[in-house]
Amino acid sequence: MINYMLGVQRKDKVWFEITDDQSDRSSAHSLTSSITVYGFYLQESKTDLTIIDTPGYGDTRGVEKDKEIAESLLSLCESAEGIHEVDAVCLVMMAHQNRLSDRQRYIFDAVQSLFGRDIAENIVLLFTHSDGARPKNALTAVKEAKVKCAVNEQNQPVFFLFNNRQSEAADEEYEMMQEQSWNLSFKGMEGLFKFLDNIKPKTLKMTQDVLQKRKQLDAKLNNLQSRVEVMKLKQNELKQTQEALRKNKKNVEENKNFEYEVEVAYKEKVDIDPAVAYKAVCCSVCEENCHYPGCWLARDPSWCEVMKDEHCTVCTDKCHYSEHVKEAKIYVTKIKKEKRTYRDLKKKYEDKIGHGVSVVKKLEEELQELEKEKIKLVIEAFHCVETLERIALNTVSLFILQHIDVLIEKLKEINEPEKAEILEDIKTRAGEKKKH
Known part of the structure; x- marks a missing residue:
């Protein structure tokens, strides 16, 4: 995406890669270990780009780790300097797949469960390792898994093809194949950015x-x-x-x-366990665990998601947040x-x-x-x-x-x-x- 925005051409024989330089927090900052937000504001491009990446989703750490990602996304939506609207949600899979693995199905289901119904027309499919042909089997797999996504005028899923070999060293023997991969990927990126230009962004309120x-x-x-x-x-x-x-x-x-x-x-x-001490909000009046387990990011009880209008929505007497402790x-x-x-x-x-x-x-x-x-x-x-x-x-x-x-x-x-x-x-x- 960044090379496309910078206008890099194959003839330039250069390929930029992103490094997370912790000394420069303006280029990339980590919200938690679950979500990373990258903000790109390039003089060479008319487009400002923000990418929210969730690399740990569906990994071996299980449901609790995935709940942390949902928690992080909620915090991101709620914070004043956070993300309040999105242009697209991109689901990535290989073009040659003929079925979704259990892990992919779980990830796609879980990701879709994070969003409101209004986001469906902003979800697009990105197929990697593509040979340029229509990914029939992969599209069938997506349909069978009932993945909700944007559709075109023919009521078919909106997708873009990529074969990310741009950073490989030039090899005369495979020159034609590498050029085809380059052109395919940039065509896919051109289509994606055109989609982004035309789609109406969705607020994350729902x-x-x-x-x-x-x-x-x-x-x-x-x-x-x-x-x-x-x-x-x-x-x-x-x-x-x-x-x-x-x-x-x-x-x-x-x-x-x-x-x-x-x-x-x-x-x-x-x-x-002190390692999970930040996960419990309790009411000292009702003597109840109002939010345990699962209260990750709230610094004190007043910030907890179970609080509404300064009162708890869970404990028996719906007590004021001041009657609650987080310890x-x-x-x-x-x-x-x-x-x-x-x-x-x-x-x-x-x-x-x-x-x-x-x-x-x-x-x-x-x-x-x-x-x-x-x-x-x-x-x-x-x-x-x-x-x-x-x-x-x-x-x-x-x-x-x-x-x-x-x-x-x-x-x-x-x-x-x-x-x-x-x-x-x-x-x-x-x-x-x-x-x-």
């Missing part, structure tokens, strides 16, 4: 919404599972209390005190055995709502309130997936699918079969896509 919704969904579902665990333990505590009252029915009727033992759930803050600790739920007395149990409820209260009835009411909170949280998580379905270019991605089974199970538990069926449909479509 993409920013997609990334934020995905973060909130992640956090809500992780928090949901933790709170459901606490609810089950509270249910168990209730049943043990009810059993104690049943065994001591005569004492209850005669209003005599007695002692019983129950298993009680409690929260304790524990240390996490190398998270809350874990533990169980301890505790001796209690009937006198204290009765006093607890009398203090709350007065004399004459049925202790058993009040315990059941508390359990019902917990169930209502669980239902509310599950529905919120479902609506988050619904929103992603509406605005994301690709929702059938690993980022969504890793949560779907849990959410389907919870929707069935709260008797929402229709909502569960909607998610089953997303899962089915993902399965069909994988078969192709």
